[in-house]
Amino acid sequence: PCKIVLDGKSTGLSTPQRALKVTPGPHRVMLVNDQYRIYMTFPVTAVAGKSTKLIQDLTSKMKR
Secondary structure, three states: OEEEEEOOOOEEEOOOOOOOOOEEEEEEEEEEEOOOOOOEEEEEEEOOOOOOOOOOOOHHHHOO
16 A cells, blocks of 8 residues: 655545545645655646546556
């Protein structure tokens, strides 16, 4: 699992996460796992009244 950072602030949540509410507009989602040195940031634009999915397979990043 990765910690979820939204717009530079910790959400206190980790992956997998199915219900992270955000305001409409552009956001930056960062997934962090210190053990596996995963620090990946993704741009996401939320649209009012619509769901937005961000799906990332990070298993290849976990191999040592």
